[in-house]
Amino acid sequence: MFGKNDKIINVGIADIKIGKSPEILRTTLGSCIGIVFYNPDKKIGAISHIMLAKDPTGRDLEKNPMKYGETALPMLVKKMEENESPLGTFSARIFGGASMFKGINSNFLQNIGEQNIHVVREFLKEKNIPILVEDVAGHDGRTISLYLDDGRVLLKKSGSEKYLYKVR
Numbered sequence: 247m248f249g250k251n252d253k254i255i256n257v258g259i260a261d262i263k264i265g266k267s268p269e270i271l272r273t274t275l276g277s278c279i280g281i282v283f284y285n286p287d288k289k290i291g292a293i294s295h296i297m298l299a300k301d302p303t304g305r306d307l308e309k310n311p312m313k314y315g316e317t318a319l320p321m322l323v324k325k326m327e328e329n330e331s332p333l334g335t336f337s338a339r340i341f342g343g344a345s346m347f348k349g350i351n352s353n354f355l356q357n358i359g360e361q362n363i364h365v366v367r368e369f370l371k372e373k374n375i376p377i378l379v380e381d382v383a384g385h386d387g388r389t390i391s392l393y394l395d396d397g398r399v400l401l402k403k404s405g406s407e408k409y410l411y412k413v414r
Contacts, residue, residue, distance in 0.1 A: 275342030
């Protein structure tokens with residue numbers, strides 16, 4: 247799995263990180279959604295860990311724009327562009343968006359994952375960024391690790407793990 251010399255960059259909640267081979271980007275998701283961009287020619291990738299699709303109050307956006315899909319996604323594209331990866335040179339993979347709040351009587355909490363998935367898909371469609379792989383929805387949390395040497399993603403979910411290799 248991870249070698250002792252691997253440089254792992256953890257992507258926190260409401261965070262965006264970019265890296266280059268041989269680094270590994272990793273994040274853990276529940277109802278949050280992780281958007282993975284990868285440019286195979288430059289071996290550059292990024293992960294955005296989005297908590298909510300939109301700021302429901304309109305007051306928090308300036309404090310942490312990486313928390314919301316509506317502001318984090320354009321920032322993620324900009325970070326790729328600033329690292330020699332303009333639109334058309336990278337693809338997307340999306341993970342997370344689980345329904346983690348079963349038994350809680352709140353439409354808002356129950357639909358967070360669905361709303362996150364929707365805003366990400368709409369943004370990627372609008373920007374013509376292809377989604378190569380997705381593992382979204384359901385009730386399980388996930389941990390994803392993006393290996394920047396070849397673009398594979400290690401997906402850990404429900405006590406199992408598998409590599410996802412599709413990079414173009």
